[in-house]
Amino acid sequence: MKLIDIFGALKKDMDFIERQLYKSIEGGDELLSETSLHLLKAGGKRLRPVFVLLGGKFGQYDLEKLQHVAVPLELIHSASLVHDDVIDDAGTRRGKPTVKAKWDNRIAMYTGDYIYARALMIATELKNPEIHRTLAKAMVQMSIGEMEQIRDFFNTEQSVRHYLLRIRRKTALLIAISCQLGALAAEAPKEVHSLLYQYGYNVGMAFQIRDDLLDLCGTEKTIGKPPGSDMRQGNITLPVIYALQEEKLREPLLAEIRGIQAGNGSGSVSKAIDMIVSSNGITRAEQLADCFIDKAMEALAGLPEIKPRTHLKEIALFINRRTY
Amino acid sequence: MKLIDIFGALKKDMDFIERQLYKSIEGGDELLSETSLHLLKAGGKRLRPVFVLLGGKFGQYDLEKLQHVAVPLELIHSASLVHDDVIDDAGTRRGKPTVKAKWDNRIAMYTGDYIYARALMIATELKNPEIHRTLAKAMVQMSIGEMEQIRDFFNTEQSVRHYLLRIRRKTALLIAISCQLGALAAEAPKEVHSLLYQYGYNVGMAFQIRDDLLDLCGTEKTIGKPPGSDMRQGNITLPVIYALQEEKLREPLLAEIRGIQAGNGSGSVSKAIDMIVSSNGITRAEQLADCFIDKAMEALAGLPEIKPRTHLKEIALFINRRTY
Numbered sequence: 001m002k003l004i005d006i007f008g009a010l011k012k013d014m015d016f017i018e019r020q021l022y023k024s025i026e027g028g029d030e031l032l033s034e035t036s037l038h039l040l041k042a043g044g045k046r047l048r049p050v051f052v053l054l055g056g057k058f059g060q061y062d063l064e065k066l067q068h069v070a071v072p073l074e075l076i077h078s079a080s081l082v083h084d085d086v087i088d089d090a091g092t093r094r095g096k097p098t099v100k101a102k103w104d105n106r107i108a109m110y111t112g113d114y115i116y117a118r119a120l121m122i123a124t125e126l127k128n129p130e131i132h133r134t135l136a137k138a139m140v141q142m143s144i145g146e147m148e149q150i151r152d153f154f155n156t157e158q159s160v161r162h163y164l165l166r167i168r169r170k171t172a173l174l175i176a177i178s179c180q181l182g183a184l185a186a187e188a189p190k191e192v193h194s195l196l197y198q199y200g201y202n203v204g205m206a207f208q209i210r211d212d213l214l215d216l217c218g219t220e221k222t223i224g225k226p227p228g229s230d231m232r233q234g235n236i237t238l239p240v241i242y243a244l245q246e247e248k249l250r251e252p253l254l255a256e257i258r259g260i261q262a263g264n265g266s267g268s269v270s271k272a273i274d275m276i277v278s279s280n281g282i283t284r285a286e287q288l289a290d291c292f293i294d295k296a297m298e299a300l301a302g303l304p305e306i307k308p309r310t311h312l313k314e315i316a317l318f319i320n321r322r323t324y
Numbered sequence: 325m326k327l328i329d330i331f332g333a334l335k336k337d338m339d340f341i342e343r344q345l346y347k348s349i350e351g352g353d354e355l356l357s358e359t360s361l362h363l364l365k366a367g368g369k370r371l372r373p374v375f376v377l378l379g380g381k382f383g384q385y386d387l388e389k390l391q392h393v394a395v396p397l398e399l400i401h402s403a404s405l406v407h408d409d410v411i412d413d414a415g416t417r418r419g420k421p422t423v424k425a426k427w428d429n430r431i432a433m434y435t436g437d438y439i440y441a442r443a444l445m446i447a448t449e450l451k452n453p454e455i456h457r458t459l460a461k462a463m464v465q466m467s468i469g470e471m472e473q474i475r476d477f478f479n480t481e482q483s484v485r486h487y488l489l490r491i492r493r494k495t496a497l498l499i500a501i502s503c504q505l506g507a508l509a510a511e512a513p514k515e516v517h518s519l520l521y522q523y524g525y526n527v528g529m530a531f532q533i534r535d536d537l538l539d540l541c542g543t544e545k546t547i548g549k550p551p552g553s554d555m556r557q558g559n560i561t562l563p564v565i566y567a568l569q570e571e572k573l574r575e576p577l578l579a580e581i582r583g584i585q586a587g588n589g590s591g592s593v594s595k596a597i598d599m600i601v602s603s604n605g606i607t608r609a610e611q612l613a614d615c616f617i618d619k620a621m622e623a624l625a626g627l628p629e630i631k632p633r634t635h636l637k638e639i640a641l642f643i644n645r646r647t648y
Contacts, residue, residue, distance in 0.1 A: 117463035
């Protein structure tokens with residue numbers, strides 16, 4: 001089930017955004033358009049554009065303007081995925097071969113660079129320096145988050161706080177500004193921007209925690225890529241940190257993780273995953289995701305009671321029970 | 325000899341820009357600051373900031389403002405070098421190990437992403453959407469140019485026009501907008517921006533042709549990296565295209581290039597280089613560089629006769645006889 005199917009109200013506008021997304025990467029080098037389109041056409045939830053449009057509903061909704069925020073945000077997200085796949089050595093994404101698998105690492109790197117640059121170019125069609133600044137700042141934070149993730153591979157000593165800081169940069173921030181910039185581009189009142197940012201930030205945190213849970217508990221069919229990939233590359237996620245806190249599990253799980261690290265991704269991760277799934281780590285991670293969703297709802301409570309507020313509420317609930 | 329030594333008049337301001345450059349990449353992840361600083365501290369000519377400051381002299385020169393253009397332009401250039409080195413498999417740059425050689429490809433990729441994002445963030449401290457837009461557009465063109473370069477590796481059928489289009493995107497455009505944005509940030513008259521852009525574009529073309537010549541005729545000591553690296557990676561530059569046009573040389577040179585391609589960069593390139601150096605390709609490339617310098621001078625002739633105009637003239641002449 002796609003988010004855009006849930007909200008028939010947005011369907012026409014989201015179709016427009018979809019077309020603009022494809023258009024946005026045309027007109028450069030042929031190969032670049034092909035590699036960029038490859039990723040975009042593989043689908044995706046278009047969560048960030050949905051948030052932009054819903055944010056825009058709290059001000060003077062103008063799709064012509066909002067597209068210049070919605071398209072860049074989805075592009076920035078896409079570019080980060082292409083670069084992610086280079087790092088993760090990922091073969092599939094959204095059920096299709098990744099750019100790096102279909103072409104190569106160098107082409108994936110420049111495809112990412114191109115999509116980032118196009119994103120900014122489209123945003124500058126709105127002559128609003130605050131929007132440009134917010135996007136650039138988010139990109140700085142995202143690249144810091146990506147670097148932290150590399151550094152933290154196989155770091156079994158990291159705290160929950162450390163994990164949360166990382167996913168804040170890596171994921172939550174971009175979702176937060178998607179909500180915020182929608183309102184900003186629609187010239188909604190300042191307190192609305194700030195509440196939407198709070199909502200987006202908390203939803204984004206829950207989203208990443210759920211994503212990390214799915215990598216442990218999902219199947220290739222439901223998540224579009226082989227599960228356990230975090231484990232294989234040493235990405236220590238929240239359920240793992242919690243499981244490592246359990247006295248009986250700690251030593252055997254550490255031994256498994258060391259084995260995975262030594263095998264350079266070639267060994268099986270199923271034993272480690274079984275241990276984590278049998279721990280309280282899953283439930284505790286789900287509870288933390290619930291907490292973030294609760295905070296998102298609190299932020300919503302401060303917003304005007306219009307239909308889009310209900311939509312935002314439904315998305316938050318959807319994210320928290322998603323199985324893909 | 326460094327450019328900043330030639331122009332004592334700019335020394336103090338360039339020292340300030342140098343400090344701001346270092347500052348610009350602080351405050352993120354420690355490793356990111358280290359990798360970013362590594363490249364910046366290896367030096368470089370700081371040509372783009374010099375052009376920004378000189379461009380600014382044609383308007384209301386304000387270093388406080390100009391830094392927000394000069395620093396981003398040098399950062400964009402630096403980021404492109406880091407990503408270049410990933411692609412080129414380069415071991416040294418400016419006589420020091422590259423980021424990818426000292427750390428690894430993944431770290432080099434995110435270092436580039438971080439520096440790009442920082443560049444844009446600093447530019448948005450000036451609330452001038454036209455500046456943001458010009459930078460974003462240039463980044464789009466640069467990434468197209470980089471992709472074209474990968475696609476054109478070992479393409480011995482490319483025309484001079486094709487080569488010129490590629491270096492326009494890869495190099496000339498960023499130098500052109502350096503001159504232009506200096507004037508724009510200093511609110512110089514419109515016709516000044518345009519003449520400075522013309523000057524920068526032509527100087528940039530000559531610069532890249534000279535750079536390509538140096539890779540064939542320079543020594544590791546003078547150019548800070550092993551010569552012949554273009555040849556090794558199949559980057560067909562102007563002198564090569566010209567040499568391939570010579571009837572007697574064409575077949576043996578093609579055979580050499582095929583051999584280099586088959587050897588995957590492991591074989592010797594000295595025979596191919598000897599052939600090119602013995603052809604008229606070197607002189608013809610030098611002549612084309614001279615043409616671009618002449619056009620740069622024509623653009624300068626339309627500018628007000630102030631001291632910075634003489635400086636721009638001297639830089640153009642310097643670039644055209646540079647041996648490093």
